[in-house]
Amino acid sequence: MKLTDIHSFLVHPAKHADSQPTISGTSVPRKGSLFGMLDKLFERAPMECDVQIVFSPDDQGQQNNPSRDSLESYAREPSVPRGRIVAERLQQVTTHRSGLGLLFLLKGIGSQGHHSLVVSRFPADQGVVAQENAGSLSVEFLERVFMKNAKAYKSAYYTTSSLRAGFTDGKAVDRQLSGPRDLSEYWIGEFLMSELRTTGPAGTRRLAEALRTAVKTAKDPGIKQELISAASLMRNQSGKTRSATAIIKRLGLSDQAAEAITDAYARPELMSESFRFEADEFERHALYRAVELDTGALLLAEDARFDDVFHTELLVAERKVRYTTEGKIVDQRFRKTK
């Protein structure tokens, strides 16, 4: 990858502001330590930006998108005036909660000779600079330090074989994607005017079905039970935007259980696609019903098929219930109780 053009802009918080502050911008020379840092950022962007996004259509459902227009315009002719249009769009959606930020636009040639554009925002922070001088130490407070903050860093990566054809979709990273709505919507939704490529219901259903398949195919009863327990815990992910890999990691599933889910996906890459988890959708497709009787019997089946698998008879006089089922034994193991 070869980084050819770098521009930087100081973006103030000015969402809903009566007048927009003037944005200062500059071209960054392709030498020195700042260039070295940005060159690495440009090179790592295809891997670091792991959330697939697509540009949203306009109100009429057409493929018109002002954010894409401004990014394509800059990519075709990188310059301070064209970059400033991108920065102005960012400033107009930046709240005081997000605060002051430094925007970098990095244009270059990526893999396969394709044009690549990386858009990164470094939030402002405070810091102290310490310098050793002939055995003495001087410290100085800095009010405007811009850092690739681990908690608030945001970036986006676009690539195309033809600048005339433009960008069709891209990838992003947003460390606040699962945060409060105003923060999670800020970068991808409001600034990039994009949405996650995978809808919440599609991603949730994909995970639910993979989990269901994993439960069915798991040979080890311990793993089977672990996966069923995971199904109950996953409901707590409702409203969170994460990948299946991230969800599994948070639940602390064993390697075997995680592998069983991964194997049930059509492609392993799907495990890393981010989506907004929807509990209702999940329950429709992965719910297991477990009934425990006072006799010690434990009945377990997919919720959707439970009433087909077990015939239920209410014994009203005895205030009991009788379950009956028949089938071939496919597995029978002893397991220690906890």
Next chain:
Amino acid sequence: MNQGEIGAYAERYGELVAVASNLEILLAKYLARVPHIDRISARAKDPERFANKAKKLLTSGVDKYDAPLQQIQDQIGARIIVFYKDDVEKVATIVDRYFRYVERRDLVPESEWEFGYFGRHWILALPDDVIPPSVNQSQIPRFFELQVKTLFQHAWSEANHDLGYKATKKLNSDQRRRFAFTAAQAWGADRVFEELRHELS
């Protein structure tokens, strides 16, 4: 002339056929509980048709497509045919739920005094689920086109495509009027069936 991309398309055509087949299965799964679906189909664009489209020129004489493999969004196309007009909405709800669209529009004639093609079209992000594990993702288009039509809309558009669109001679005024007449009849049939359905259910 985009010759390189036309050749590349022909080479990957077999993979697109496999993707289209998986897409058909995925659509059928999502729509399994929706009644009144006559058929669900998906296809990869025939290489010859892709080539013809890729070679199109603008009125200025410049190539319409600079990077046809990226710009032509109906390399994979799917179609869902439903019985009644109301069913289009039911299918649309499911489509919007499970697919991310970058374009959605109702195709209707420009004026209320005209009759012609009717249908709902989407350009949707192609879900990676439908790409076989053996296929390189980067060789597969990022989007596909979906059309949802009633049986009558579909019947009219197929006959119109076969007789009108492919006609070797320019249609005269009477022929155009007769095509419009059949479109009006299809529109009327949809309308009457919709009314009957509401009255009888």
